[in-house]
Amino acid sequence: MKDVSLDLPESAVLGLIGPNGSGKSTLLNVIAGVDKPTSGIVKLDSKRIDNLRTNRVVRYGLAKTHQIPKPFSNMTARENVAVAVLYGRRNIHSPSSALQEAERTLSLVGMGSRNDAPAGNLTVQEKKKLELARAIATGASVLLLDEVFAGLSPEELKDSIQLFKKLHEELHFSALVVEHVMRAVLSLSQKVMVLEEGRVIATGSPDEIVHDEKVIQAYLGSKNPAT
Amino acid sequence: MNLQKPGLTLYGLFIVMAFLAAAALLLGVAVSSILVVLLIYAALAYSINFITGMMGYVDFGHVLFMAIGSYALATLVSYYGANPLLGVGAGAVLGLVFAFGIGLVILRFRGVYFAIATVVLVLAAYNIVLQLPQLGTGGEIIFNRPLQPLAPYFTIWTIVMIEIALTYYVNRSRIGFGIRAIKSEEDAASSVGVSPQRLKLIGYMLGGLFGGAAGAVYSWSTSGVTAGPAFDFTFSLLMLAMIIIGGVGSSIGPLLGAVVVYIPSYFLLTSVSQAQPLIIGLLVIIMALFLPDGVVGLLRRSNDRLRLVLE
Numbered sequence: 323m324k325d326v327s328l329d330l331p332e333s334a335v336l337g338l339i340g341p342n343g344s345g346k347s348t349l350l351n352v353i354a355g356v357d358k359p360t361s362g363i364v365k366l367d368s369k370r371i372d373n374l375r376t377n378r379v380v381r382y383g384l385a386k387t388h389q390i391p392k393p394f395s396n397m398t399a400r401e402n403v404a405v406a407v408l409y410g411r412r413n414i415h416s417p418s419s420a421l422q423e424a425e426r427t428l429s430l431v432g433m434g435s436r437n438d439a440p441a442g443n444l445t446v447q448e449k450k451k452l453e454l455a456r457a458i459a460t461g462a463s464v465l466l467l468d469e470v471f472a473g474l475s476p477e478e479l480k481d482s483i484q485l486f487k488k489l490h491e492e493l494h495f496s497a498l499v500v501e502h503v504m505r506a507v508l509s510l511s512q513k514v515m516v517l518e519e520g521r522v523i524a525t526g527s528p529d530e531i532v533h534d535e536k537v538i539q540a541y542l543g544s545k546n547p548a549t
Numbered sequence: 550m551n552l553q554k555p556g557l558t559l560y561g562l563f564i565v566m567a568f569l570a571a572a573a574l575l576l577g578v579a580v581s582s583i584l585v586v587l588l589i590y591a592a593l594a595y596s597i598n599f600i601t602g603m604m605g606y607v608d609f610g611h612v613l614f615m616a617i618g619s620y621a622l623a624t625l626v627s628y629y630g631a632n633p634l635l636g637v638g639a640g641a642v643l644g645l646v647f648a649f650g651i652g653l654v655i656l657r658f659r660g661v662y663f664a665i666a667t668v669v670l671v672l673a674a675y676n677i678v679l680q681l682p683q684l685g686t687g688g689e690i691i692f693n694r695p696l697q698p699l700a701p702y703f704t705i706w707t708i709v710m711i712e713i714a715l716t717y718y719v720n721r722s723r724i725g726f727g728i729r730a731i732k733s734e735e736d737a738a739s740s741v742g743v744s745p746q747r748l749k750l751i752g753y754m755l756g757g758l759f760g761g762a763a764g765a766v767y768s769w770s771t772s773g774v775t776a777g778p779a780f781d782f783t784f785s786l787l788m789l790a791m792i793i794i795g796g797v798g799s800s801i802g803p804l805l806g807a808v809v810v811y812i813p814s815y816f817l818l819t820s821v822s823q824a825q826p827l828i829i830g831l832l833v834i835i836m837a838l839f840l841p842d843g844v845v846g847l848l849r850r851s852n853d854r855l856r857l858v859l860e
Contacts, residue, residue, distance in 0.1 A: 354740070356736075356740075375739065375744075376736075376739045376740055377738075377739040377742050377743055377744045377745075378744075380739075380740070380741060380742035385741065385742075386740055388736075388737060388740070392734040392736065392737035393733075393734070393737075394733035394734055394737065394738070395733055396729055396733045397729060397730070397733065401726065402730075404726060405726045405727065405729075405730045405738070405741055405743065406741035406742065408723045408726055408727070409723075409726075409727060409741055409742035409743045410741065410742045411742070415723050416723075417721060417722065417723060417725075417726060420723075420726075456741050457741075459741075460741055460742055
């Protein structure tokens with residue numbers, strides 16, 4: 323990655339798109355403390371977080387979902403979320419109140435009926451919702467969402483987009499949304515940033531982005547191969 | 550797990566333990582010298598349960614902590630004439646301290662690499678002990694003390710009681726939620742704020758502490774220690790076998806496993822002692838193939854009430 327700089331204002335949603343291998347996930351991993359940057363800094367509310375481990379970053383209020391869902395399959399959905407409540411930054415240390423809190427979060431993401439389901443038995447969409455529920459349950463003010471809308475049927479996609487909008491209205495988190503599904507990014511984000519081969523090639527409102535020459539070129543190839 | 554309905558497993562375990570205490574008091578020395586081995590097995594099973602059972606880190610080297618405890622007690626009693634109880638305390642503390650130091654390093658390995666590291670560790674420790682000039686040939690310390698079987702018996706009984714209570718508590722506490730998350734998906738655990746390094750070290754140190762204590766009582770009840778048996782790889786395997794047979798991670802599994810492993814070892818000791826590893830090995834293979842949750846899992850599946858009650 324080179325010369326990538328971004329600013330995520332409070333309760334803003336920034337979309338991050340780009341072809342495969344353009345560095346979207348790498349960027350998320352660097353911000354979340356999964357990978358360390360070789361140079362450059364990451365700040366959250368003016369505190370530097372690029373030298374912290376992932377679990378410390380969570381305590382500062384930043385949580386990331388996984389591109390491929392990683393449920394704790396030895397637990398129920400509710401217990402999965404309870405772990406996030408207990409170890410996030412909400413200072414809830416009693417398992418029984420964490421489990422109650424987890425139920426609230428699960429019904430918030432529309433999984434209220436799946437509280438006691440073993441997490442390993444959930445469908446793909448449910449596992450993605452569980453990822454989201456866990457991230458929210460940490461009490462994070464900044465969410466990094468890595469392809470939470472990928473691999474869903476059109477029906478599920480519509481449902482998930484609506485859910486995201488509702489959650490954002492209620493919880494006012496800021497979010498950095500990495501996504502392949504254009505429809506999702508464009509309808510959710512106030513601003514979109516396009517990466518190609520580790521560099522930013524365009525930034526702007528969704529409307530500007532879809533008309534940007536460089537973006538069209540990166541996605542569809544050059545109009546005139548000769549040039 | 551049902552946090553609202555506490556206790557039944559715990560009460561059941563305490564009834565079994567009360568029975569074991571009564572058996573020793575009423576039936577005397579002969580019975581207690583047999584049952585002490587069962588309790589030592591149980592103590593070891595609970596101690597490795599903190600590591601392999603709860604965190605899923607397969608520890609082939611747990612006999613190391615047992616050996617540390619054995620040597621701590623034997624040294625104090627034989628060379629300094631100390632009270633054996635002091636030796637048990639020293640074994641526990643040394644187990645804890647060693648687990649802290651070792652854990653800082655080897656808990657950075659995962660999966661099969663961790664398992665290999667634990668094997669290497671025991672081999673290294675064994676050879677170090679053999680080279681120590683203070684010990685006799687074969688790393689031997691033997692002490693002559695009039696043996697009062699009830700004293701080690703109730704010491705190990707107390708240790709097992711503490712282990713049961715602690716296992717039960719940890720499983721229901723915040724730490725238990727974190728440790729189960731680590732067992733399932735370590736990276737996902739840290740992405741919701743769990744610190745795997747810290748929790749794994751806590752689990753490993755609990756394993757070291759109780760492994761050391763159990764090892765100390767073992768050398769107390771056998772009036773000495775020798776490097777060969779003390780570092781015997783078979784012990785590590787037996788401990789793993791006990792929690793696999795009983796049911797990994799649970800509060801009741803290690804005790805069940807200890808009973809299952811102990812009974813054939815007792816009856817076969819005199820006639821066909823070579824058959825013991827064979828029988829236990831077969832049992833582990835059968836369990837791994839058909840009952841991955843051990844006896845506890847089987848009981849839970851057999852009955853809805855048991856499923857809710859057994860922890």
